[in-house]
Amino acid sequence: MDPRIDSLRAMKQRGEKIAVLTAYDYPLARLLDESGIDVILVGDSLGMVVLGFPDTTLVTMEQMLHHTAAVARAVKHAVILTDLPFASYETPERALENARQLIDAGAHGVKLEGGAAKRAEIEAITHAGIPLMAHIGMLPQQVRLEGGYKVKGKTPDEVEALLADARAVEEAGAFAVVLELVRPAVAEQITRAISIPTIGIGSGQNCDGQVLVTHDLIGLFPWFTPKFVSREAHVADEIRGAVSAFINQAKSTPTRGS
Numbered sequence: 001m002d003p004r005i006d007s008l009r010a011m012k013q014r015g016e017k018i019a020v021l022t023a024y025d026y027p028l029a030r031l032l033d034e035s036g037i038d039v040i041l042v043g044d045s046l047g048m049v050v051l052g053f054p055d056t057t058l059v060t061m062e063q064m065l066h067h068t069a070a071v072a073r074a075v076k077h078a079v080i081l082t083d084l085p086f087a088s089y090e091t092p093e094r095a096l097e098n099a100r101q102l103i104d105a106g107a108h109g110v111k112l113e114g115g116a117a118k119r120a121e122i123e124a125i126t127h128a129g130i131p132l133m134a135h136i137g138m139l140p141q142q143v144r145l146e147g148g149y150k151v152k153g154k155t156p157d158e159v160e161a162l163l164a165d166a167r168a169v170e171e172a173g174a175f176a177v178v179l180e181l182v183r184p185a186v187a188e189q190i191t192r193a194i195s196i197p198t199i200g201i202g203s204g205q206n207c208d209g210q211v212l213v214t215h216d217l218i219g220l221f222p223w224f225t226p227k228f229v230s231r232e233a234h235v236a237d238e239i240r241g242a243v244s245a246f247i248n249q250a251k252s253t254p255t256r257g258s
């Protein structure tokens, strides 16, 4: 196992929390890395906050490869994980082939959405020695099927299914698992039930780590911010201010000689 990945597993054992943020380009990745982030996720949220798609289902392998390479050029310390995009891991063979391409582009590991149903695809990747973080709970790539971003773990059946998913991805060799929009009490139960780190998003504070879309955290995508995000900066306002200042200056400077 990659020592960088081992160190993430060791953090859970020591009770040290893991901080994960997304980046899709050189400057943001470099800023996150220089700030000491543990993991940079080249998430397929790229599709929504950078490419302007309504959800993540239109993101392609080509786009993920392009952005992974940009992030990899910037990062010296953090672990880089890249999402396998929608429909890129429908069979174990395709999952492995596409995971290998992302590693060749500079990722240290990959992430895919799904639990027990994706066991064969996860095993194909992890048995080939590629570190994999799974993603269970609300699965953004299934948003059209599900009809929205809904909290998981509300019924005993859902809780049982989530626990089964978490155990299945651990057994299949995942080194960590994202819990998205899982009821906090259930996220805590899963975190205690498995030995790999759980990384929560909208799932309460009792996971082994937290992940956010950086654009949400810093206010760089101001048109929509999920309820669970506590914004730490208002970068869009800074940009608007700088652009207004430039426009005023450009339009108020008289042309010499006129």
Ligand code: KIV
Binding pocket: 022, 041, 042, 043, 044, 045, 046, 083, 135, 178, 201, 211, 212, 213
């Ligand atoms: O695509 C992404 O950014 C993600 C995180 C929100 C977990 O999957």
